Amino acid sequence: MTRTxxxxxxxxxxxxxxxxxxxxxxxxxxxxxxxVTFDDDDVATGGVDAVTRAAFVAATTSTVGLVATASTTxxxxxxxxxxxxxxxYASRGRAGWVASRSLAPDVAxxxxxxxxxxDTDLVREQRDSVTVARGLWDSWxxxxxxxxxxxxxxxxxxxxxxxxxxxxxxxxxxxxIVPRPPQGQVVVFGRFGEIDADLLDVVLVENEADARAxxxxxxxxxVEAPGSxxxxxxxxxxxxxxxxxxxxxxxxxxxxxxxxxVAARYVLPQLFERDLAHRPVPATTLRSTxxxxxxxxxxxxxx
Amino acid sequence: xxxxxxxxxTVHLGVFYQGVNHxxxxxxxxSGSQIDFETFRRLITTAERGLFDAFFLGEGLRLRExxxxxxxxxxxxxxxxxxxxxxxxxxxxxIGLVATQNTTYNEPVDLARRLSGLDVLSGGRxxxxxxxxxxxxxxxxxxxxxxxxxxxxxxxxxxxxDVARALWNAGGTPDSVRIQSSQFDIASAAPIxxxxxxxxxxxxxGDSSTGRDFAAQHADVIFxxxxxxxxxxxxxxxxxxxxxxxxxxxxxxIKILPGTQIxxxxxxxxxxxxxxxxxxxxxxxxTTLSIAGQVWGRDLxxxxxxxxxxTEDPIVSGVVxxxxxxxxxxxxxxxxxxxxxxxxxxxxxxxxxxxxxxARTGFAGTPSQVADELTRWVRxxxxxxxxxxxxxxxxxxxxxxxxxxxxxxxxxxYPAAYGGSTLREHLGLRRxxxxx
Ligand SMILES: Cc1cc2nc3c(=O)[nH]c(=O)nc-3n(C[C@H](O)[C@H](O)[C@H](O)COP(=O)(O)O)c2cc1C
Numbered sequence: 228m229t230r231t232x233x234x235x236x237x238x239x240x241x242x243x244x245x246x247x248x249x250x251x252x253x254x255x256x257x258x259x260x261x262x263v264t265f266d267d268d269d270v271a272t273g274g275v276d277a278v279t280r281a282a283f284v285a286a287t288t289s290t291v292g293l294v295a296t297a298s299t300t301x302x303x304x305x306x307x308x309x310x311x312x313x314x315x316y317a318s319r320g321r322a323g324w325v326a327s328r329s330l331a332p333d334v335a336x337x338x339x340x341x342x343x344x345x346d347t348d349l350v351r352e353q354r355d356s357v358t359v360a361r362g363l364w365d366s367w368x369x370x371x372x373x374x375x376x377x378x379x380x381x382x383x384x385x386x387x388x389x390x391x392x393x394x395x396x397x398x399x400x401x402x403x404i405v406p407r408p409p410q411g412q413v414v415v416f417g418r419f420g421e422i423d424a425d426l427l428d429v430v431l432v433e434n435e436a437d438a439r440a441x442x443x444x445x446x447x448x449x450v451e452a453p454g455s456x457x458x459x460x461x462x463x464x465x466x467x468x469x470x471x472x473x474x475x476x477x478x479x480x481x482x483x484x485x486x487x488x489v490a491a492r493y494v495l496p497q498l499f500e501r502d503l504a505h506r507p508v509p510a511t512t513l514r515s516t517x518x519x520x521x522x523x524x525x526x527x528x529x530x
Numbered sequence: 531x532x533x534x535x536x537x538x539x540t541v542h543l544g545v546f547y548q549g550v551n552h553x554x555x556x557x558x559x560x561s562g563s564q565i566d567f568e569t570f571r572r573l574i575t576t577a578e579r580g581l582f583d584a585f586f587l588g589e590g591l592r593l594r595e596x597x598x599x600x601x602x603x604x605x606x607x608x609x610x611x612x613x614x615x616x617x618x619x620x621x622x623x624x625i626g627l628v629a630t631q632n633t634t635y636n637e638p639v640d641l642a643r644r645l646s647g648l649d650v651l652s653g654g655r656x657x658x659x660x661x662x663x664x665x666x667x668x669x670x671x672x673x674x675x676x677x678x679x680x681x682x683x684x685x686x687x688x689x690x691x692d693v694a695r696a697l698w699n700a701g702g703t704p705d706s707v708r709i710q711s712s713q714f715d716i717a718s719a720a721p722i723x724x725x726x727x728x729x730x731x732x733x734x735x736g737d738s739s740t741g742r743d744f745a746a747q748h749a750d751v752i753f754x755x756x757x758x759x760x761x762x763x764x765x766x767x768x769x770x771x772x773x774x775x776x777x778x779x780x781x782x783x784i785k786i787l788p789g790t791q792i793x794x795x796x797x798x799x800x801x802x803x804x805x806x807x808x809x810x811x812x813x814x815x816x817t818t819l820s821i822a823g824q825v826w827g828r829d830l831x832x833x834x835x836x837x838x839x840x841t842e843d844p845i846v847s848g849v850v851x852x853x854x855x856x857x858x859x860x861x862x863x864x865x866x867x868x869x870x871x872x873x874x875x876x877x878x879x880x881x882x883x884x885x886x887x888x889a890r891t892g893f894a895g896t897p898s899q900v901a902d903e904l905t906r907w908v909r910x911x912x913x914x915x916x917x918x919x920x921x922x923x924x925x926x927x928x929x930x931x932x933x934x935x936x937x938x939x940x941x942x943x944y945p946a947a948y949g950g951s952t953l954r955e956h957l958g959l960r961r962x963x964x965x966x
Contacts, residue, residue, distance in 0.1 A: 243647075243650045243651070243723045244650075245619070245620070245650070245651035245652065245653065248651070249620065270639055270640075270643055270718065270719070270721040274721075275643075275646075275647035275650060275651060275722075276643055276644055276647050278613060278644075279612065279613065279616045279644055279647040279648060279651065280616075280647070280651070282613045282614070282616035282617045282620075283616045283617065283619055283620045283651045284620055285567075285617045285620065286567060286571065286617050286618070286620050286621045287620045287621060301637075301640075302640065303635070303636075303637075303672055303673060305591070305671045305672060306610070306636070309609075309610040309613075310610045310612075310613045312609075312610075313609035313610040313613040313614050313617075314613055314617075316565060316566070316567055316609055316614075317567050317609070317613070317614060317617035318617075319567065333717075333718075333719065336716070336717040336718065337639040337716060337717065337718035337719070337721070338637050338639055338640065338716075339637065339638075339639070339714050339715050339716040367607065371607075372564075372607065374556055374557070376557055378816060379557075379603055379814045379815060379816030379817060380602045380603055380816070381556055381602065381603060381604060381605050381606065382600065382601075382602040382606060382607075383602065384599055384600050384602045387593065387600050396673070397672075397673040397674075397675075398670070398675070399670075399671055399672075400592070400670040400671055401671065402593055402600070404590065404591060404592070404593065404606075404607070404608060405565070405607065405608065405609055405610065406565050406607040
């Protein structure tokens with residue numbers, strides 16, 4: 228039996244034109260990509276933030292995963308976790324998050340904050356943000372809304388939990404204001420070497436050697452999107468021969484719409500034909516597309 | 531009190547999806563999920579069919595508590611407003627999208643960028659209901675923790691808006707923004723392109739004198755709490771007009787849209803019965819005892835809601851009321867005296883007193899009667915329209931759109947089609963002057 232890979236496409240920092248954003252993501256969905264990633268330029272160059280763009284197409288798409296990049300360095304983890312959980316509701320379980328860092332000092336100046344630049348500090352912010360977001364996503368158990376007519380209770384207090392996160396820089400009480408997202412936990416992506424793989428569902432790597440160093444997460448290899456039919460054919464052969472440590476590939480285009488057309492015509496049909504990849508099934512969640520289980524709530528598990 | 535006469539004025543309607551409340555009757559079989567996207571799709575497409583100006587989401591950043599426990603009687607659990615509105619922007623074409631967002635636990639560059647993103651993607655349909663939040667306890671969910679007293683919150687809110695405006699004005703230009711003020715020290719490239727309406731429309735919802743001055747200085751629209759009694763609404767509107775004039779703005783420069791509830795019945799004889807059904811669904815026995823418990827500062831959950839008022843005195847201490855409730859900071863003794871004399875005068879049970887004093891009745895009648903009333907309010911200068919909170923989700927706008935809107939249209943007090951494509955155009959607001 229041949230093994231299959233999942234397929235992602237990076238739509239970049241994108242456009243401020245809603246119709247253009249929707250057209251690109253719809254084209255990726257029709258081509259059969261498992262997910263798209265929305266990059267975020269961190270307030271620098273005039274782009275709409277990734278979560279808002281992903282949300283804009285959430286209700287007009289149905290199978291493609293919507294993975295938004297959001298930096299952990301200055302943002303409020305409470306807001307981030309609510310935004311991503313809401314993206315998961317709006318997309319019916321297709322939300323993902325690339326938990327990134329902000330390196331440019333300009334970003335700190337725009338936030339009106341002191342620059343966070345030491346590697347240990349960047350690591351701490353990234354780790355704490357993801358830890359808080361994950362805690363908040365579990366702070367409502369799946370069945371916390373009970374609508375109990377006899378007692379008049381809408382919620383079951385026993386199934387709502389304070390997260391009581393205390394870090395070096397800040398603390399977060401909880402619970403979330405958004406109920407547990409449909410996927411239980413939004414799918415968290417991170418770059419290899421930046422963040423402990425235990426906190427991630429998906430690790431993005433640049434090469435096969437790094438892929439072999441990851442355990443316990445779905446590994447995605449970033450590759451340049453082919454710009455021609457010849458390059459496309461070479462990519463298909465490369466995928467056929469991929470190391471087993473790699474669970475999927477993400478195409479990073481140079482020219483988004485052109486490269487998407489090449490991939491749709493010369494890469495995905497060949498992969499499907501050879502059973503090297505599958506189209507996501509309708510009404511799927513991003514977790515199931517990636518072959519990841521829906522996590523049991525930590526509070527439920529502890530009982 | 532001077533009533534105006536505005537014979538050509540039209541009614542502006544918005545829908546306020548509260549998300550956390552006891553005014554949505556969740557016990558009714560027709561009541562759907564509060565969080566599933568389908569609920570929001572149904573509400574907003576109905577509102578757009580009814581040519582509403584805006585769909586509006588509230589915000590609360592901490593779950594409410596009573597007696598140290600999470601309040602379990604009320605509806606709770608709602609999406610992040612901007613994210614949800616962006617998703618709704620993708621499936622609608624005209625209706626405005628208003629996010630309640632507070633200035634105390636946000637940073638201007640982040641919030642300005644996100645609001646602007648919603649504004650450009652939706653083609654100029656975004657609005658921002660600026661709130662300051664009423665408690666420090668919310669701060670326990672944020673990096674800096676609880677901070678700023680009531681007055682300083684409005685200082686920060688004003689400076690926050692200055693930063694947001696500077697960023698929006700620089701949008702689409704190579705200019706960068708540098709602001710140093712008591713609350714902020716910020717340097718940013720203009721991160722955001724301009725939308726077809728230039729900036730998101732600014733709504734304001736605080737009712738204190740400071741809040742009203744803040745509105746007179748910064749707001750395009752006020753979401754007021756004066757949506758039940760004509761004279762009270764007119765007083766409020768006149769007060770706002772005076773504050774506008776004092777600041778050198780035209781007295782009609784702000785649109786006033788009170789939050790309200792509308793209960794419709796096809797026949798006059800059924801109106802009272804329908805109102806009673808709505809109120810009893812909203813003020814269930816447990817909810818009544820919880821509200822009374824918030825006032826008394828005592829656990830009253832073992833009392834009979836349909837019996838007399840508690841005879842004990844209220845416990846006046848630091849923990850009066852539910853955290854995040856409307857009862858923080860009230861004069862508890864005065865409130866209890868008021869309730870007792872009302873109960874005595876009208877021979878009311880605890881539940882009846884709570885209903886009578888807490889229910890924002892809004893409007894009730896046949897579609898024709900309510901259409902007359904709404905028209906009278908707007909033409910008499912008491913408001914420019916209404917933000918309707920449906921008491922049933924997601925079907926609560928159906929009769930309003932199918933029955934009330936046509937009555938208003940027949941009276942010439944409601945448009946027959948959307949006149950423009952931006953929220954600013956729907957509301958008849960002027961464009962913000964650049965560099966203002
Ligand atoms: C009609 C109305 C609706 C409000 N909605 C919200 C809301 O959704 N979220 C919130 O945090 N505050 C909300 N507020 C609170 C106000 O924005 C404000 O922070 C609070 O009333 C304290 O200010 P004030 O003393 O000027 O009234 C609302 C207030 C009013 C009058």
